[in-house]
Each structure stands twice: as C-alpha cells, then as structure tokens.
Amino acid sequence: MYGRKVKLRFLFIVIILITLILTVFLVLKSLEENVVYFQSPSEINSSVELNKKKIRIGGMVKKDSISVKANKINFIITDFKNEINVIYTGAIPNLFEEGKGVVAEGILKDRNFFSATKILAKHDENYMPPEVKAALEEK
C-alpha cells in the first residue's frame, strides 16, 4: 500500500522517538539519583526524617571549634541558631578558617553529627556560598 520510502521514513521516525524517550528517561533518572541537596544546620535540626543520601551543609565555621588530628579534622558548622559537628578526612581548601563560610558535603550520621567527604573550595576572601548568605540573612 505504502511505498518503501514511506515505510522507511516511518521506521526512522519511530526509532528517533524511542531513542528520545529513552534518553529523557535516562537523564531524569540519573538526575534524581545524583542530585545533592543543600541544607542548613537549622533545617536538619527541624527535619522530621533524616536524609540518608549525600547532602551538603553550609554555614559558618564556629570560633575555636577546629581541631586537627593526624587522620581527621573536627569542626562545628553553625548558622547561629543551630550547629552540627563535622568529622572530616581529606584535603582542606585555602580559605577554610574559623569564622568564615564553609560548605561540607557528606552523609548525616544523626542530627548532630555529620561525616564529610569533601569541603568545597572558595576562591575569594569575600566570597560566601549563596546558600550560606541566604541562611545568615534569615536569622
């Protein structure tokens, strides 16, 4: 009924559509799995359920809270309302200082305890992560 050309073209379109749908599905699924949420110490404190996935916590490094040992670094992230203890093994960026903004990525052990796998580098002394800025402005 239809010519060979028409059939071929039809097949072609169907294949494109299927690939397109598959790709969109794949991208969305992967996005869902690999997104890292950002939370402030207060948000964690008031959350009903603990997020077991990797998250980022941002705030200020509390004064006199950093202690460096041979294999780990402990410090406290605060948003001046709530705070959270962080234990970290890994490289620290240049501008990691007490009283300065910080973003740590890792997994929550419980409401007061965070095991970080990465501390994010800042490039500028005046730089503050936008999340931290927002968290501080709220107070």
Add this chain to the structure above:
Amino acid sequence: MFYSIVGHYSLILGLCVSLILVYFSVKNFQNSKILNTKILSFTFLQFFLVVVSFLCLVTSFALSDFSNETVFNNSHTTKPFFYKIAGTWGNHEGSLLLWLLVLTFFIFIFILKTKDQPIKYKILTLIFQQIIIIGFFLFLIETSNPFNYLYPAPEEGLGLNPILQDPALAIHPPILYLGYVGSSIIFSSALAATSLNLVSKKWASHIKRWVLISWFFLTLGILLGSIWAYYELGWGGFWFWDPVENVSLMPWLALTALLHCILVLQKKQVLTSWVIILSISTFTLSMCGTFLVRSGILNSVHTFANDPERGLFILVFLFSLIFISLFIFFFFHKTNQNNLSSFHWLSKETSIILNNWFMMYFLSVVLIGTVYPIFLDVLSSQKISVGPPFYHKLIIPFLIPFILVMAIGPKLKWIKSNIEDKANMILLFVISIITSFLIVKNFDLDFLLNTILISSAFYLFFVTFRDFFIKKYKNISQNISHFGFSLLILSILFNNLFSSEIITNLRVGEIFENSKTKIIFESISQKKEKNYKSIIAEFKIENSEGINENLTPELRIYNKPNIVTSEADIKTTLISDKFIVINIVQNQDYFNVRYQVKPFMLWIWLSVLLISFGGLISFFKKEYEK
C-alpha cells in the same frame, strides 16, 4: 586620569562609528554594485578606537593609576609588572573591553578578507555584527565602564586576587575570547546567508575557516583554564564538571558538531537548516556562558562583582538576539529542493550525522546538569548541586559507540560506500580487545565496562595511528585531531583507573607510611617576596620500589588582598605526575597534606593540544578534496 578620559571618549566615539556604519551599510545595501570603501575605513576606525581605549586601560594598569576605579579595585603597586598588564583583563570591565576588542577586530578582518562572496552578504553580516557590537558598547558604557574615576585618587589599590596571578591565566581569557567571539562572526554570517538565501556549498567553504579558527582558539582556551585549575586551585584533576567549565564546554560541543556538518554542506547541498541552527546556538551558548558567570548566578572564580543590573542587561540582550535570529530563520530560510536526496546508511554523511546526534546528546546532558539547579532554585527555592557522577553515568556509556563511529566514519566515502580494508579493520579491532583485556586482567580492574571502553579507545588509537602511514587517507588534519582524541580518552581512562591519593595531616618532622608510600615531612622554611610571604615545605617521598623524590610545595600569604594560596609542587614525567599540595588551618600545628600520583597527566594536555593543532592545520591547508 588622562588615559581614562581618552579611553572613555574613544569608547563613545566607537559607539558613534557603529551607528554611522549601520547607516552606510543600509544605504549601500539598497544600491549594492560595489562595496562602499567608506565601510572598510569606518570598520577600521572602529577597531582602532577600541584599540586606543584598550591601550589606555592597559597603560592605566601599568602605571598603577588609582584614579581609575577598575585599576583601584584590581591592582596594587607591589604587584609584578607582568600581572599589572595581565590584570587588565583579570576583571569584569577589562575583560569585556577585551571582548569588544576581539569583536571589532574580527569584523574588520572579515570585511577585509572575504573576497568572492556577494557584496550584499558582506554588508548584511556587517550589520548583524554591528548589532552585537552596539550591544556590547552599551553594556560596557552603561553598566561596566572601565574608566570610572575616583576622586581623590587613592594611594594604593586593592590588589588582584592572587589565584589569578598566574601565567596560564594571564593568556587564558584572550585565547578563550578569540574562540567565543569567533562564533559571533559565524552567527552574523549565518543570519546574513539565510536572509539572502545563500546557504550553499560556496558559503560553507567560506565560513568553514571561521569555524575552524574559533574552534582552535576555544579548544586552546579551555585547555589553558583546565591546566590552571589543575595546579593552582589544587583540585588535583583536569575536569570537575564545575558549572564554569561546563559553560565553556557547551559552545565547544556545538562548534565541534558544526565543524563536522559544515563538511556535509560543503559536499552536498544538504543539512542547511541544521548548519544554521548550530551556528546560531554556538554563539547563543557563548553568550549564555557569559551571562551565567557574569551575573553571579553561578558562583565561581569568574564572578568578579555581582551586579544584578549587568545580569539583566545581558539577559535582555541575549533574548533579543535569539528572537532576531529565530525570526530570520523562520521567515527567510528556504529548504533546498534537492534536499530530498536521501542518505545511504553507510556513507560519510551518515556517520557525520551520527556524530552530530552524539554531540547534541552530550550537549543536552551538560546543559541540563548546569541549568537544572538554577531552575529548581528559582521555581522551588530548593538548593541542589549536580555532581560528577551524573555526567559520568550519562556520558561514558555513549562514548563507546561515539568512538567507534569516529574510527570508522572517516574511512567511508561520500554518498555511498563500503567499508574498505575489512580484514585490517577487523584485525585491529581484535588487537585492541586483546590489549585492553590484558590490561584489565593484569591490574585487577572492574571487568566489563573497562574492557569495552579501553578497547574502543584503543581501536580508535590503532586505526588513526595506522592512517598516518597510509597515503590514500591524506586528510592529515582530521587524522591528527581524531588521533589526539583517542589519546585523550586513553589518558583520561588510565588517569582515572590508576590514580592514587593520600590525604593526611602532618606536623613538621612527622612521617606518614602505608604499604606503598612513605611521606617524610622534613622541614619548613620561610621566604619573603615583594607582594607575599611564603612558607616552603620540604617533603621526601619514598615508594616501595625505592625511588626517592623531593617535593617542595609552598603556601603563599599575599598581603594585598590578604589571601593564602597553595602552590602545588608537581613533578611531571611522561608516565605520571607526582602532585603534592599543603594547607594550614589557623592556630594549628598540623599541615594538611595531599599527595597524588596521577598517571598520564601530561598526555591529557598534549592530546588536547594535538586535537586543536589538527584544526589549525585544516585552517591553513588548501582545499584539495574534490
């Protein structure tokens, strides 16, 4: 003071010349027997004015004239002379002036060098380019004037962010801009060609050189930025899927796709719409990148000063450009009649179309990963970030067919073809599978994905390597670039698989030891330079094979602005990089030490150089292909 005034008025004059040019162009367009010589002179005058303005800014920086606000914000008398000059484009205002300089330079070259194209086309390209130039003039003068003055002039400037005081970063912006701005010529000329219905083989050969040169510079620019991030930021890697890196990768992907399908247009009168769409999107993506990093939406090294007004301006400008181009595309673009000639499934053009599909897929992955967090923040004020696993998961599996097509595609002929040389191709395929199988077995790696990935990369490697010695495939530029790409993928794979890292905290005199490596922190010493103090640490690394290495990473404490930076010490050999970086936390006696062994780092840089070099050769070679 004097220089600021001269610079400022040259900018305003430059804007006036733009308007004059548009007037002459429109007049000339209606009566287009010959190109009005005034147009060429005015284009040159405009370029000259921007050069004057740029040199004024450079001089202000060189003389540390702090009555100029830009100089005050970004310079300091104790800064080395080289960085005073490079500091000119190490800030928002200066870098935009540089952008404008390249814009006017390119259109001048375009008018001068375009010979055998219709006059109308040249004029129309000039008009579109002038629209972009006027936009940038206004942006510069209205929202980010580099010549604002301060009264009374301060004694001392605020200084340049020390991490920008680096040779690689001094040349990174100019090179990258040559790439970005080169795409503006492609954009204008594509629009001009569409409006005049000139999208043809001839146009393709003409614009191909612009595509090649922009692509060459863009590749180099990205490479320089990446090398800088590797040793200066101490991230210890070559690519981080940082949004700022992504926004430069997106135009690169679009441009690479364009580079390939312009070849198809050059041979057969097909894919015209696609070429136009790619030309438009390359420049739009470049502008998007500028918008995202300049508006402060993405926080990064490049966010100099966050000013919402600037972001808004670029956004409005960007949308008007997109609107104009879509309007022209839909109303003027005519698909060619012989477009219906179908593609044979096995031919060069089919493989190039496949390449384009992959490129578009990679582009959309990067685009989604970069802008999704922004959208989510605006829509639901939920703050998220998308990490490397997202990109790896979505890109790596598709690299395999991509690489295979890349190996076979160039062997095919136009229109209809058979795979020639089957025996050898299969032989090479078997060899690459065996090689990668042995590697994977020997080093106890994850089996399936690694074998397939390494095999396909080796396959491309062998095929392209063999082609160097075969006379028949004389497309040397393509061969070099594809060979470079196979080298890049191989180096990245081995770099990822065999990298090792030790992160620990040590006091002076302490020793870290594991089964393979012993890190001895021997001593520290201090040194005072003109604009910073440095703490130099002496490390001795012993590995299990008894090879000793002395490494001396450094901490620099800059005085203006007061910032601590780590200078990694890297011992580079052909086989691997040994990378060590230290850091210190205030009031603690421990140093944070990060030691990495990164195999084939050098090859990553070299292979990208090779890729871009292929583009350069193609730019200079005469058209010999029939």
